[in-house]
Amino acid sequence: MIRGMALAVMAATWIATGPIARADPEPTHAIAMHGEPKYGPDFAHFDYVNPDAPKGGHLRLAWVGGFDSLNPFIIKGRPPLGIGLMYDTLMTASADEPFSHYALVAEGIETPEDRSWVIFHLNPNARFHDDHPMTAEDVLFSLDILRTQGAPLYRVYYADVDQAEALDDHTVKFTFSTDMNRELPLVLGQLPVLPKHDWDGRDFTETTLEPPLGSGSYRIADFEAGRFIRYERVKDYWAADLPTQVGLYNFDTIQYDYYRDATVAVEALKAGEYDYRKEHIAKTWATAYQGEDLDAGRLIKRAFENNQVAPTQGFVMNMRRPPFNDPAVREAVAYAFDFQWANQNLFYGSYVRTRSNFDNSELAATGVPEGAELALLEPFRDQVPPRLFTEEYNPPDTEAPGEIRANLRKGLQILRDAGWALQDGVMTHGETGARLEFEILLRQPSVERLALPYVQNLERLGAKATVRIVDTAQFMNRVNTFDFEMVSAIWLQSDSPGNEQRDFWSSATATVEGSRNLAGVSSPVVDALIEEVIRADSREDLVTAVRALDRVLQWTFYLVPHYHEEDDRLVFWNRFGMPENTAPSGPAILRWWIDPEKDAALRAAGVLTDR
Template sequence: MVRAGLAAVFVLVLFVVVAPLARAEPTHAIAMHGDPKYPPDFTHFDYVNPDAPKGGTLRLAWRGGFDSLNPYIIKGRPPIGIGLTYDTLMTASADEPFSHYGLVAESIETPDDRSWVIFRLNPDARFHDGHPITAEDVLFSFDVLREHGAPLYRFYYKDVDGAEALDDHTIKFTFSTDMNRELPLVLGQVPLLPKHYWEGRDFAETTLEPPVTSGPYRIADFEPGRFIRYERVKDYWGNDLPVTAGTYNFDAIVYDYYRDETVMVEALKAGDYDFRSEYVAKTWATAFDGEDLEAGRLVKRVFETSQVAPTQGYVMNMRRPPFDDPAVREAMAYAFDFAWANQNLFYGSYTRTRSNFDNSELAATGVPEGDELALLEPFRDQLPPRLFTEEYNPPSVEEAGNIRSNLRRGLEILREAGWTVQDGVMTNAETGQTLAFEILLRQPSMERLTLPYVQNLKRMGVEATVRIVDTAQFVNRVNTFDFDMISAIWAQSDSPGNEQRDFWSSETANVEGSRNLPGVTSPVVDALVEEVIRADSREDLVTAVHALDRVLQWTFYLVPHYHEENDRVVFWNRFGIPEVTPDSGAAVMTWWIDPEKDAALRAAGVLTDR
């Protein structure tokens, strides 16, 4: 499963079952494979300070806007941070590949084959309006998300055969298969919606009425497109749980919205907000020098991570010409000069992406052998022969800027596929179709990377144009697959599972709002996704992911970009930070306001009350 970021805050962690197949015993947590790290009597996660003081306001920023307070449908744009207001049955630890611990569910029960799961709810769990969270609310949440929520829920819950409330605080889910080990954990992540509130309302429609929720924060104030303010629920029912100890330490969290990244950077330097994750190498290298940095009032810090790198690149829409032709897709990568971009734009700070699971043991390397080869062998006649004899690597150059040999190779691939240059334009010799397409962007900062790419394409006779649109238009066009090529990113997980259906399966290729952006429709990919989901051990999972990764690599759906292997952040020095950093990097929801540091910044005139 993919771990959520600040927008969804923490994803839940589950519990492990050690009972024999004929019997299952309730337990406090569950792991995808093996045993969970923390025992039943644990008091807090290792990466928090359980004695962290509460108080103060965390000021953050986000780009774009929002027009709906319902984050679980494809209509509208929800505000960042809305996940802070919701509870789930379980919550994930940030220092394990995939384990969940009880939140609203005080225990979980599932047999060795994981063919069903029972959650027993904490009788103290309450919505913010005082109503208890019951099994009926869990059933309602499951049903409404599957029927009216974003498409990913339909595919996440595909193998759930039935759900029933055994009593007011106990719910059982039964599965149509015993080959989906992740399902108990997936169901532990169901966001809990109050049945008494949503009955009589249309869940599928956008709303700006703050809904009733149960999480550690509630919406205090907002203005669409400008800001949203969350306040800590001081009598939150879950305050004393081990999974919440040392977290949610700020009395308020405010997100201000900006339309321009440059303005956002300047606003941080001016002290208008507190914390920024920096993804632009040039900004990281040049924008934050100055007196405040030298004096230690502003901090630049790299947090080492060991999480799977996200997949980023130019995604080609295989549903329409010209990218329904695999030769065209392969050729497009030969015009992208990563070495030049890394040297001239990124200060040499990035690593080239070559896998869908880079920076981890899940990345496919070399050629398939052993168990992976056995897994791929039945599909040999459906796969390119090179997959079995060559390691996939994106085109590279020996010298930055010297891309002529790559362009020649790209031209060769196109000519072998029946394309020829006519009057300077690449043209299909049979159909007369010219090789022209639009690159759709929503971030102006991507233009400096894309325009040199367009120039290289032009040298191959390819007519590519760049169009930058606002966030609302971009999201709408991507949700309806109305694009030729886009720059996109997938967050991947240390423990891939059911989300891979939404990413790559044939049944999601034409479902609006799915994350199968390139439109992958491959029986081989479908089969390998199911192998990933049914993997019975960590070893089997790694083997299945290698096979899936390798087939996706040779599908050429992506012109791979790059990734940063660590977490780069800039923040005003007003925080206390736990001694232990989890594998996922800077966990700002475990930080707290340090009164002495905060006072020093105020004395220096950097911070003012808002």
């Protein structure tokens, strides 16, 4: 699952009111990765929405950066935020289960117990925005174009689809090359259905500013590349009354305004230029939101509890090239990062140190391997560091005063043991003469204040590191082509990891430009454990396999871990209603709505611009 990207184990069943007859039909509207879906076939709406939420009003959001393409399916260009609102997928995920999908374009699904194939029965009412029906031909076209011309992620995601065929105009069957990829029916449920008739004669691999044809709850109303994009709710949206859509997409228009500077964007929010901001900068959260509007309750500053898996974030080391092809270097440079100092002096003590690729969840590897996890790792004992079996991995910390000096001494010793020595003040390899020099590539100036103290500590290790900040376009080009030594990066993780882990860490993607295997992880052990994650046939087996994978990645030292938040920190104008229940993943603005009384009060106070 992508950050969000499983059918009860049962005999082959089907759903739909179509003419195909099968033995022992057992309608199913949903698929769960493990066990049964939470919501039964007669559910009216998800628990975390308000089914009576009023429709209407205009929502304005903001982002720092820009966009130059309306094609979100390729690695070229920068697509705008919100573009996914235009596209319906075969099925849609619930936000209060680890990994379950429910009917959308596909009103029904069938799969055998071994999940070696899946059939989707399309809703005959499904339509694109031009009123053209969505058919099996569109589904087959979507899979083919994404696998052959889309971003590398799609080739990895759908690699195990061996055959795709239309059984009739509204029925599609996918046959797999393996029966060991148990989440593949769900992964295919995430397939966006693209209009074949609209793409005929057009180059899918190129960026475009021609508004695409979609099928989702919103369409593009207006835009200016790099400045703003406005979506309008489709009033005759074909799926509006489906249980999976009730209570969602309540705003008549959603506009994203783009700013070039984060400070300007914060001031624009306080001036009423837009409505809602998720604040990721600790200093801004602590100091920037003050004044009469906040005191009067017109502007709300609120932290919402978040129980989802924390992102993986840190300084990623490119193991494809020196100096980080040396594991001793990767381990040593982590000792120069002083998280505790940064947290107290830069971040107002608001962060938690990241130590796992799946922090804040049961998936994180802790302690030492035992039980089923130990049994899973035992065959690889001679291929992984021995410490993996005897020590709990933890990134170096500096809880005690002066501990950074001890950490630096430890880092120096690791380097010396690996054949490095100081020459003219720079750490140099005794055999190759290579100097410990590298660049830290950034695109956000806010991260520079974290990187510069790290550079100063690295100097005490004899490492000569420089910080380079580039614009977004150059940053993405260099990252996509792996043209960096160290880069600040983040991966969003899932409560139910699966096929996306291939794109993150597998040998097959280590040399594929545009993949998210930024570190260049290429290990038979990691490859084998990823497949264990993908083939897990119970939640218990999945947790075991993910912990084993996490543990091996921890001891690979591909990352200098940063930190994560335990809450969603939101600042918004008090014009919204929101559901009584919040999903474990936290609040989502697309489940909110404009409260007419609150909105009128703000307008009477003169704090909102006309919209």
